[in-house]
Amino acid sequence: MPRILILGAGVTGVTTAYALLKRGYQVTIIDRHRYAAMETSFANGGQLSASNAEVWNSWSTVSKGMKWMLKRDAPLLLNPKPTWHKYSWLAEFLGCIPDYENNTVATTRLAIESRRHLFAMAQSEGIDFDLERRGILHVYYDRDGFEDAARVNNLLQKGGLDRRSVSAEEIRSIEPTLTTKLFGGFFTPSDSTGDIHKFTRGLAEACKRHGATFLFDTDVLTIKTGNQVSVEWRPTDDPRSDPTTLNGDAVVVCAGVGSRQFAAMLGDRVNVYPVKGYSITVNLEDDKSQESAPWVSLLDDRAKIVTSRLGKDRFRVAGTAEFNGHDRNIRSDRIRPLTDWVRWLFPNVSTSRVEPWSGLRPMMPNMMPVVRQGKRPGVFYNTGHGHLGWTLSAATSELVSDLIDSSRRRGPPS
Numbered sequence: 001m002p003r004i005l006i007l008g009a010g011v012t013g014v015t016t017a018y019a020l021l022k023r024g025y026q027v028t029i030i031d032r033h034r035y036a037a038m039e040t041s042f043a044n045g046g047q048l049s050a051s052n053a054e055v056w057n058s059w060s061t062v063s064k065g066m067k068w069m070l071k072r073d074a075p076l077l078l079n080p081k082p083t084w085h086k087y088s089w090l091a092e093f094l095g096c097i098p099d100y101e102n103n104t105v106a107t108t109r110l111a112i113e114s115r116r117h118l119f120a121m122a123q124s125e126g127i128d129f130d131l132e133r134r135g136i137l138h139v140y141y142d143r144d145g146f147e148d149a150a151r152v153n154n155l156l157q158k159g160g161l162d163r164r165s166v167s168a169e170e171i172r173s174i175e176p177t178l179t180t181k182l183f184g185g186f187f188t189p190s191d192s193t194g195d196i197h198k199f200t201r202g203l204a205e206a207c208k209r210h211g212a213t214f215l216f217d218t219d220v221l222t223i224k225t226g227n228q229v230s231v232e233w234r235p236t237d238d239p240r241s242d243p244t245t246l247n248g249d250a251v252v253v254c255a256g257v258g259s260r261q262f263a264a265m266l267g268d269r270v271n272v273y274p275v276k277g278y279s280i281t282v283n284l285e286d287d288k289s290q291e292s293a294p295w296v297s298l299l300d301d302r303a304k305i306v307t308s309r310l311g312k313d314r315f316r317v318a319g320t321a322e323f324n325g326h327d328r329n330i331r332s333d334r335i336r337p338l339t340d341w342v343r344w345l346f347p348n349v350s351t352s353r354v355e356p357w358s359g360l361r362p363m364m365p366n367m368m369p370v371v372r373q374g375k376r377p378g379v380f381y382n383t384g385h386g387h388l389g390w391t392l393s394a395a396t397s398e399l400v401s402d403l404i405d406s407s408r409r410r411g412p413p414s
C-alpha cells in the first residue's frame with residue numbers, strides 16, 4: 001500500500017491519519033512538538049458547533065469590526081502595522097462577501113456530517129474526551145441582536161440544522177446557572193462539546209495501535225516532489241544538524257498556520273492567515289464553583305465568547321480574534337475580558353485558578369477549509385479550518401482520503 005506522509009499532528013493531521021489507516025494506507029505523521037495537539041488543537045473553545053457555522057464574510061461583521069477596532073477590550077483587535085499578507089488577506093476576505101450565504105449553508109452541512117465520523121472514531125477507539133451532548137445555547141441581550149440572529153438561523157436551518165428560538169424563561173430551564181437578564185436565544189440540541197486535546201491525543205494513540213509511525217520533535221524544512229514526495233527534516237532541538245530526507249508516495253499538508261509556507265514550496269497558494277484567539281480554563285475546585293458553572297455550552301454573540309464544561313472540574317471560556325501575524329504572546333489585557341465575563345455572568349464561580357492560553361486559527365479569506373489536490377502529483381491539503389477545525393476535521397479527513405483514493409485509482413500522470 002502507498003505510504004502517505006502527513007505534515008502536522010493537530011486535530012486535522014491526526015483525523016486524516018486515522019481515516020487513511022482505516023483505508024489500508026501506510027501513514028507517517030510528522031510534527032515539531034513532542035506530542036500531538038500542542039498548537040491550535042491544545043485548548044480551544046471545545047464546541048462541536050454546527051450552530052457556529054456562519055462565515056464572517058458579511059457587511060454586518062465588517063461594520064461591527066470597525067467599531068470594535070476603537071476599543072481595547074473588544075472581541076476583535078487588528079494591529080494596524082502594514083504587512084502585505086494581512087492587508088491582501090483582508091481584501092480577499094471582503095471579496096468573499098457575495099459567497100456568504102452559500103458558504104454558511106455548506107459549512108453547516110459539513111459540520112453535521114462531521115459529527116457522525118467523530119463520534120464513531122471516539123466510540124470504536126474508546127476515547128474519553130469529556131464529551132457533553134447537551135446542546136449549544138446562543139444568547140442575546142436585546143431585540144436587535146436576537147433579530148439579526150434569526151436571519152442567520154434561516155441559513156443554518158437551510159443547511160439542515162435543527163435549531164429553535166427560545167425565550168428568556170426557556171433559557172433558564174435549559175441552563176439554570178444562567179440568571180442574568182436576557183432577551184432570548186437559539187438552542188441547538190444536537191451540538192456538543194469536548195476537549196480537543198484529549199481527543200486528538202487519544203486518536204493519535206489509536207493511530208499508533210493501527211500501525212502509524214509518528215516522528216515527533218521533528219521540524220520539516222522543505223518538501224520536494226518528483227517520482228516520490230521527499231520531506232527534509234531535522235530534530236527540533238538540534239537546528240544545526242544536517243537535514244534527513246524521508247520519502248513517501250504522497251503528502252497531506254495539515255500544518256495549521258504553517259500550511260501557507262508549505263503550499264508555496266509546492267507551487268500552490270493556500271492563503272491561511274493566523275487569527276489569534278485566547279482561552280481560559282477555569283479550575284472548578286470547590287463545590288460552589290462546580291454547582292454554579294454551566295453544563296450547557298454557551299455562545300454569547302455580543303461578547304463573541306464560547307464556553308464548554310470539560311468534566312466536573314473544568315470550565316473553558318474562549319474568544320477574541322486578533323490580526324497580529326504569528327505572535328503567540330498571551331496578553332493580560334486580552335485575557336481579562338474573558339475572566340471578567342465569567343465573574344459577571346457566574347459570580348459564584350471562583351476565578352482564583354485560571355489557566356490562560358492563546359492559539360492561532362488557520363483562517364482562509366472565505367473561511368472554508370482547503371480540501372484539495374495540489375498542482376503537483378502526490379500533493380494534498382486538508383487545512384485552513386479557521387474557527388471550526390474541531391467541528392469540521394472529522395468530515396474533511398474523509399474528503400481528503402476520498403481524493404487520495406481516487407487519484408490512486410487514476411494512476412500516475414502520463
Ligand SMILES: Cc1cc2nc3c(=O)[nH]c(=O)nc-3n(C[C@H](O)[C@H](O)[C@H](O)COP(=O)(O)OP(=O)(O)OC[C@H]3O[C@@H](n4cnc5c(N)ncnc54)[C@H](O)[C@@H]3O)c2cc1C
Nearest residue numbers: 008010012032040041045047220256258277388389390391
Ligand atoms: C481561541 C480559539 C478557540 C477555538 N474554538 C473552537 C471551537 O470551539 N470549535 C471549533 O471547532 N474550533 C475552534 N477553534 C479552531 C480550532 O481549534 C482549529 O481550527 C484547529 O485546532 C486547527 O487544527 P490544525 O490541525 O489545522 O492545526 P494545529 O492544531 O495548529 O496543528 C498543526 C500542526 O502542524 C505542525 N507544524 C506546522 N509547521 C510545522 C513544521 N515546519 N514542522 C513540523 N510540524 C509543523 C504544528 O506543530 C502543529 O502541531 C478555536 C481556535 C482558537 C484559537
